[in-house]
Amino acid sequence: MSNFFLAAATLWQRELVRFWRQKSRVLGVVASPLVFWLLIGYGSNDLARFYSGALVLTVMFSAIFSTISIIEDRREGFLLSMLVSPAPRSSMVLGKILGAATLAWVQGLIFLAFAPLAGVSIHLLELIPVAAAIFLISFTLTGLGFVIAWRMESTSGFHAIMNLLLVPMWMVSGSLFPMSTAHGWVKAIMWVNPLTYSIALLNHTLRFPNAAPGEMESLVVTAVFGLVLFLASGIMAAQKATHSAA
Amino acid sequence: MIQVQNLTHRYGDRTALSNVSFEVRTGEIFGLLGPNGGGKSTLFRILSTMMVPTAGRALIAGHDVVRDSAAVRRQVGVVFQTQSLDKALTVEENLRAQGHLHGLRGVVLNERMERAMERLGLADRRRDLVETLSGGLRRRVEIAKALLHKPQVLLMDEASTGLDPAARRDLSRHIESLRSGDGVTILLTTHILEEAGRCDRLVLLHQGNMVAEGTPAELRARIGGDVVVLQTADTALLASKIEQRFGVRPVVRDGEVRVEIANGHRFIAEVVEAFPGVIESVGLHKPTLEDVFVDQTGASIE
Numbered sequence: 001m002s003n004f005f006l007a008a009a010t011l012w013q014r015e016l017v018r019f020w021r022q023k024s025r026v027l028g029v030v031a032s033p034l035v036f037w038l039l040i041g042y043g044s045n046d047l048a049r050f051y052s053g054a055l056v057l058t059v060m061f062s063a064i065f066s067t068i069s070i071i072e073d074r075r076e077g078f079l080l081s082m083l084v085s086p087a088p089r090s091s092m093v094l095g096k097i098l099g100a101a102t103l104a105w106v107q108g109l110i111f112l113a114f115a116p117l118a119g120v121s122i123h124l125l126e127l128i129p130v131a132a133a134i135f136l137i138s139f140t141l142t143g144l145g146f147v148i149a150w151r152m153e154s155t156s157g158f159h160a161i162m163n164l165l166l167v168p169m170w171m172v173s174g175s176l177f178p179m180s181t182a183h184g185w186v187k188a189i190m191w192v193n194p195l196t197y198s199i200a201l202l203n204h205t206l207r208f209p210n211a212a213p214g215e216m217e218s219l220v221v222t223a224v225f226g227l228v229l230f231l232a233s234g235i236m237a238a239q240k241a242t243h244s245a246a
Numbered sequence: 247m248i249q250v251q252n253l254t255h256r257y258g259d260r261t262a263l264s265n266v267s268f269e270v271r272t273g274e275i276f277g278l279l280g281p282n283g284g285g286k287s288t289l290f291r292i293l294s295t296m297m298v299p300t301a302g303r304a305l306i307a308g309h310d311v312v313r314d315s316a317a318v319r320r321q322v323g324v325v326f327q328t329q330s331l332d333k334a335l336t337v338e339e340n341l342r343a344q345g346h347l348h349g350l351r352g353v354v355l356n357e358r359m360e361r362a363m364e365r366l367g368l369a370d371r372r373r374d375l376v377e378t379l380s381g382g383l384r385r386r387v388e389i390a391k392a393l394l395h396k397p398q399v400l401l402m403d404e405a406s407t408g409l410d411p412a413a414r415r416d417l418s419r420h421i422e423s424l425r426s427g428d429g430v431t432i433l434l435t436t437h438i439l440e441e442a443g444r445c446d447r448l449v450l451l452h453q454g455n456m457v458a459e460g461t462p463a464e465l466r467a468r469i470g471g472d473v474v475v476l477q478t479a480d481t482a483l484l485a486s487k488i489e490q491r492f493g494v495r496p497v498v499r500d501g502e503v504r505v506e507i508a509n510g511h512r513f514i515a516e517v518v519e520a521f522p523g524v525i526e527s528v529g530l531h532k533p534t535l536e537d538v539f540v541d542q543t544g545a546s547i548e
Binding site: 002003006007009010011013014017018021022075076077078079080081082083084085086087240241242 | 294295296297298300312316319320322324326328329330331332334335339340342343344346347348349351391
């Protein structure tokens, strides 16, 4: 059991050290949602409305950035030696996802520093649920990235999924328009879109008015979605390969 | 130490490995020689527990690589052709992370790391980022990494590919000292003849089939005598004429006619005499592993 945590911890630490040595990554991940938010927010004279969406986009970019590296990493990289080590695959999944989620979380917190521009002032005690919500969303999106990346043969496939699935998923999550004003089938998609609940959870913890769906519902859906993705990652990684992924 | 029994692997319709069997003894340096696409890498992936074979089985130190892969992973050190180092980390950090994956920590891990770095001459580069190291040094870090858990068997995939001759010699010195000093059994894949020649025993792989097995000397001895290489404008014509007249079977390859024959010097005199003006150049050499491969498959290794 201690070996399990040792392996997971070493992977987690590796993600952080790598990140620290490429600090410019922070700029890349935080800057584009920030520019996007400021443009659309000032343009529509409603910075508050797009704040949560932009924060989740930051987290999503970071999670994608971290998990896309799995594809190269297992072909020629550190993941190779993990695959032939006696450390359980589940410890590898835990270490990788927690590491990548931590990075996404840190970048989400950096974005949180811009909250006063959206008219949100957060007291120190209120910071705890907000930070916790951002972590949960980071964990969930990292799990999503892992599930997509694990079977991928090339990074270009991941980019296609990002453009065709992840970005549209984000667009109809309440980030740009609330569920209450959406029409017909778009509303139905929003209702089944797990990301809708992530945005709502963040809206609730930031005390934005008219956040929907409800707080408890948002928390449960986000947590369950994250857990399912995490388990799916573990199961996929434990499967024995009969073809050459590497 | 390693037993490969009727191993077969197919990727869809393509057979990458066809009924391969051999055995590697404890303390041997054993080579898998063949061209790229010959099946070496497939065999390597199966032995390193990364892939499940279609049929047959392989045992390392008595453990089945499929059913008992966890036990195999504890006994085997793997050196990959593509790098398995994290370039953004230092030498020491890479080794420490690897140790953790094998459940090593604290004083034991520190000692193992010291010893591995010392024996591979990495001690003064320990704090360097891997991305700043040369290809030869990186390969040494890979080996140091693979040795941390004191494996009985070291599997190396094209370990010397991409290294300059000096780094290659240096690498083979390290491999030899692992075998003689620590009694590690080493299985390596290669398409470099010079490297194959230094192995104790070899298996030749071609299109997934095992075409020959033996020590380098035994394999060379399969070709009696000498190899004579002739260059001419029409190789097929010359080859058939030689066959008619001398009763030998020449091989045409890369615009050359090759003849394996005892007393090559006498044959050269006769063949030049027999076909005046046809032969543009003549070469004579003792059989190499390349010649053995050509003899067995009609194809070339490199």
